[in-house]
Amino acid sequence: MKLKFKVQPYQTQAVDSVVDCFAGQPLVNGITYRIDPGRKAQVSAFEEGFKNADLALTDLQVLANIKDVQRRQNLPISDKLVSSAGCRLNLDIEMETGTGKTYCYIKTMFEMNKRYGWSKFIIMVPSIAIREGVYKSLQITADHFTESYGKKARFFIYNSRRLHELESFSSDAGINVMVINIQAFNARGADNRRIYDELDDFQSRKPIDVIASNRPILILDEPQKMEGAATMEALPKFKPLMILRYSATHRTEHNRIHRLDALDAYNQKLVKKIAVRGIQTRGLAGTNAYLYLEGIDISKKAPVARLEIEVRLKSGEIKRQLKRLEFRDDLFAESGELDQYRNGFTIAQIDARNDTVEFTNGVVLHAGEATGDVSERDIRRIQIRETIKAHLDKEKQLFAQGIKVLSLFFIDEVVKYRDYAQSDEKGEYARVFEEEYELLKEEYLSELAIDGEAYRKHLAGIDAAATHNGYFSIDKKTNRLKDPVVGARAVDSDDVDAYDLILKDKERLLSFGEPTRFIFSHSALREGWDNPNVFVMCMLKHSDNTISRRQEVGRGLRLSVDQNGDRMDKPAVVHDINILTVVASESYTAFVSGLQKEIADTLTSRPRKATEAYFTGKTITTDAGPIEITPAMAKQIYRYLMKNDYSDDADQITSAYHEAKEAGTLAALPDELTPHADQIFQIIDSVFSDAQLPKVDDGRKPKSNPLNDNFEKKEFQELWQRINQKAVYRVEFDSDELVRKCVSALDSQLWVTPLQYTVQTGVQGEGLTDEQLKAGDGFSLTGSTTERGGSVHSLVKYDLLGKVAENTELTRKTVADILTGIQASVFSQFRENPEHFIAEASRIIAEQKAAMVIERLAYDEVDERYDVDIFTAAQTGQDFSRASAKLKNHVYDYAIIDSDVERDFVKQLDSSGEVVVYAKLPRGFLIPTPVGDYNPDWAISFKAGRVKHIYFVAETKGTMSSMKLREIEKTKIECARKFFGEISQKITQDRVRYDVVTDYAKLMDIVSGAVA
Incomplete structure (x- = not known):
């Protein structure tokens, strides 16, 4: 499997925010310079290097560009360039964890090379963990960026023992990226100090001098973790052209040019939503009775509590067990009469809304709480x-x-x-x-x-045992897992493996x-x-x-x-x-x-107050170009918020604003502001309030899909009474007739593909390179023959009767009667390909059986009917990724749909003027058939006049072609026709119709025929 990458607008915006800070910088490809050959090296072809061109813009020009970038994002405007680590250009890019920060700065390198010709980059990270992650990202995005920019970047991890890579970094004219962790140059060990030493194995040069000669662009990943004295002292020695700082949590402020913080990421749905299953311990006064409330289930009758308690087994052993308990259950009895549950541990209330269980002794337990004798x-x-x-x-x-x-x-x-x-x-x-x-x-x-x-x-x-695994450091001497070596001041492991x-x-x-x-x-x-x-x-x-x-x-x-x-x-x-x-x-x-x-x-860069001063000067984009919000416009926005209670006396945005915005009920802006409503609301949203914080779900409570008022409608209840009858089926047919039909069908339809094998010959070429041999390109095909291989499986024994009987659900005797009746030439195909013979024979026999079943099928009603509880019995664990939008005519708020056909069908049902009410029938509504239980898709009530209604049960299929419907599906559909046809015969008026439709138009054709 290969991870795919695509161009995302929010990531492109992050890239542009950096690159546009240098608008006006000329494109210069590869400024050449003489690489110091070192005192012990002879002049060679590697004298010439390629460094980043100097910044041609003045400080004022760069600052003007930065201000333009900040205005279009409504960020605080910088009044000067903030120098740091001996560098005059320090840009802060804020990006929330999980939004593709690494992808963005890799793309920024390609874009800077494309626009300005800069090609030497150093990615500096605070730990080996991040270093390895960055290197992996460079690997897996390489093809993606090659497709976009038509070139590849050369990248490597700095290692003081592999300085030839540093030589190539300097001498190569393309995009070159060095990844380095701060321990490689700010630690005290001999290996880490080599970067500053004149090295015999590096022609008596200092690696840091060779690096600095390239005037690299430094990219700091998680800069807040690299603000120690040693690192800050070392950074100027790299002589960076500029420093780009990427983090979700900047500690030191420089020139902030981009913000995608936790609120932006969540509201734009760029990261996962969070749910929490909390587990809390608390003591019970005067008892050590162990209790753990795992959660509460909604059942057909009443809520059920999932409680873990201690239980005395028949052997006398005491063990903890999870039990499903109901109202009035007594834990003393449930535990095998353990004394710790003797006093008042009878369930007095199970509250599914608040996820609590209360006992008669007054103890209340919340879901996720463990009490009593609870150890770590x-x-x-x-x-x-x-x-x-x-x-x-x-x-x-x-x-x-x-x-x-x-x-x-x-x-x-x-x-x-x-x-x-x-x-x-x-x-x-x-x-x-x-x-x-x-x-x-x-x-x-x-x-x-x-x-x-x-x-x-x-x-x-x-x-x-196979589904869990451990990822730890490995002791190379014993080949055993071990705890990582963690520095005294760090929380990150230094174990590369x-x-x-x-x-x-x-x-x-x-x-x-x-x-x-x-x-x-x-x-x-x-x-x-x-x-x-x-x-x-x-x-x-x-x-x-x-x-x-x-x-x-x-x-x-x-x-x-x-x-x-x-x-x-x-x-x-x-x-x-x-x-x-x-x-x-x-x-x-x-x-x-x-x-x-x-x-x-x-969220330090977000303002906390919605004042006139904050709104004044903010930028709005119009067809005529960007304009600034005037003081008069700012006053209108401020008054609008105050008038509608969207801000309080402290000028903070209230929850009423966010609730109205989510519900789509915001009060209208003044007429002059209305043309810019979307952008003005974006500016208001940039003011922080607690109501904006991501909503963290309780992981124990699934999203609900409640039955609504449509369920109680007379039209649905009458439809339900017409279809909720349970029944059993009878099939009476002559086995001899089935044998005759199967023999005839097999003789005319059974054809088995003979086993074949292909022999190919080839010859190895001459003068092949190692690369050709490794790639498998060293041979050319010279010939190919195909042979029939009937004897390939001659040593394998097949239970022919048993397999066909199992596949068709017939007795071995009936299958034997069928197979002995077919022509010898047909049966001889078994030797040609036994597996295919069994599969095809089983299919043909099953089809003949299904056809006879439908002809002889009859349904008999039983006294039992389906209870309405089946509509609420399976409300947990539904897959809401397949849910429709909220519906108006459905008995649930949402329909959980199985295909695009159903999605379109629901849209048309819900917008139709003829449909009074409809339901996606629950999984528990089943019609018994000889080929398995069948669950129809839809129950629909149509209005056909002031009094008359049409009641319909529909199955939706993407195609009506019998070639594309599986035989078992066709059989179930035909059985359903029988079922609804027979139960409708006893209804004097407004009978239930059943049919299979491809879309709503087909359904209406059938309904129109019924009305006529």
């Missing part, structure tokens, strides 16, 4: 369980769309995952994971819907063919992990202050990709698919409030 080990087990559940929930939703789900555990020591003192080498977390995974896997397999067969097969085929493993497996991990779905990694390695398909993150580590919540979730914010490498970024469904679930070891409220505070603290 218990919490970690709960976290692992919740992570697996969140993973399987997401996987069940996304599997059919070709999106692989990955989950990531961060742990604080390797022994928790891989314990070499144990015979099986499994650490505590690996053991707990496999135990919990096996239990949950069986539970999910038993509850999968009937249409989830592909996912069922995928899930059942993956073993617990750990990052190499993670990054090397990046694309492979995205494939369904790779069974690894759960990844354990060391918390110190967090910056090496940026796989886009991480959907669940769990912190199995002791809390500390070195890693913020925002840093933690940053590893999983990138938008996911499917099996083709395409990014899932369509605005309509981006936040239905891309949701990152964080399993936290603190309460939901604590985690969310902490996360939002951290986000708010980073």
Whole structure:
């Protein structure tokens, strides 16, 4: 699999923000200079180097360009160039984690080369983790940028032992990129000081002097982590032409020319939405009764609580078990009469709205809370369980769309995952994971819907031991995993091999063919992990202050990709698919409030007050060109906000403004401002308020799709009474007749493709290069013959009767009667290709059986009817990435649709004046047939006059061609015709019609015929 990249407008804007700061700089390709050959080197062909041309613009010209860039984004206007690290040009580019910061500065290098000819770039990073990630990004984007710019960049990681690469960096005229981590030049070790030393193996030159001669453009990735004294002292020695600083959280301000902060990224749907499953512990006074409320399910009757309690087994052993308990259930009885549950632990209330359970003794438990005798080990087990559940929930939703789900555990020591003192080498977390995974896997397999067969097969085929893996450093002496070497002042590992493993497996991990779905990694390695398909993150580590919540979730914010490498970024469904679930070891409220505070603290460049002064001078784009907001216009905006209570006495934007904007009910702007409404609202939105912070969902509560008032409409209830009758089917046919028909069909239709094999001959060419041999280009084809291979499988034994009987659901005797009746010449094809013979014979026999079934089929009503509860029974775990827009005539607010045909059909149903009410029939509404249960698509009530109604059950198919409908589908459809035809015979008026339609127009043709 190969990740795909496409041009994104927001990324192009980030590139233009940098490049436009130098408008007017002439294009100069490759300023040549004499490379210092060194005292011990002879003059050679490598004397000539190519450096970046000096900046031809004056400081005032550059500042004017910067101001233009800032105005068009309504950023604070700089009054001077801010020098730093011995460089007069320092530009700040703010980009939220997960929005493609690395991609943007790589593209910026290509664009600067294209417009101005600059070609020497150094990417400087604070850690080996980021260095390896940047290098990987340069590799995987190389072809993409070659297609866009017609050239490739040469890139390498600086290594003081490979200085020939530095020589090439200077002498090559193309785009050259050096990636270097600050430890390579600001640490005290001998290897790190080599950059400043005259080296015998470098012709007695100093590497830093050779670097500086190129006048490189420095790109600092995460500059806030590189502000130590040693780094700031070293930067001027590189003699940079300019310094570009890319980060989501700038600590020191320079000239800020671009902002894409956390609010922008979330509101523009450029990163994943966040959900949190909080886990909190609290003590119960006077008792050590263990309780954990996993969550609450909505059932057909009443809410059910998923509670983990201690239970006494028949053997006398006490074990913790997860139970589904209802109102008035007594934990004393449920536990096998354990004393800790004796006093008042009877369920008094289950509140699904607030996710709480209350007991008769007054104890109230919230979802995600554990109480009583709870150890750290218990919490970690709960976290692992919740992570697996969140993973399987997401996987069940996304599997059919070709999106692989990955989950990531961060742990604080390797022994928790891989314990070499144990015979099986499994650490505590690996053991707990496999135990919990096996239990949950069986539970999910038993509850999968009937249409989830592909996912069922995928899930059942993956073993617990094969689906988790550890990515840690490796001790090269023992070949065992080890904890990373982390510096005393740093939180980042210096072990290259750990990052190499993670990054090397990046694309492979995205494939369904790779069974690894759960990844354990060391918390110190967090910056090496940026796989886009991480959907669940769990912190199995002791809390500390070195890693913020925002840093933690940053590893999983990138938008996911499917099996083709395409990014899932369509605005309509981006936040239905891309949701990152964080399993936290603190309460939901604590985690969310902490996360939002951290986000708010980073929004330093955003104004907090909507004043006249702030609006004055802001830029609006018109057909005639950009104009500035005048003081008079600013006063109108200010009064508009105050008049509608969209700002308060402190001039802060209120939640009323954001609520009205989301609902589309904002008050109209004054007439003079109306032509510029969109841009004015964008400027208002740039003023920070708490109401703008990303909404963090509770990961335990699925998005709901409630039944609405349409469900209670008389027309729907009458339709429902006409179709909710349950029935059983009868099929009476003569086996001899079936045998005769099958024999006749096989004799005329059965044709088997003989097994063949092809023999090709070729000859090796002469004078081949190593590259040709490695590429397989050393041979040319000289001949090819095809032979029939009937004897290829002669040693394989086939249970012909058994396989055909299994495929057709007939007895072995009936199958034997059929096969012995066919012509000898037809049967002889079995030897030619046994597998194809079995498949084709099974298909033809099944078709004949289906035709006879339909002819002889009859339905008998039973006393039971479908209850309306089936409309609410499957409301959890729905795939809202396939949901329609909100509907007005449907019995639910949304319809979960299965194809583009259904999507178009829903749009027409919902806008039709003839349709009174309709429903996508729930999965639980099934018609029994001899070839499996059948679930029709739609129930529709049409208005055909003041009194009369037409009731219709419709199946939507993209084609009516019998060649494209599978035989089993055709059989089920014909059985449904029988079913609805027979139950409608007992209705005196307004009978139910059933048919298959390709679109709404076809449906209306049938309905019109019924009216006539």
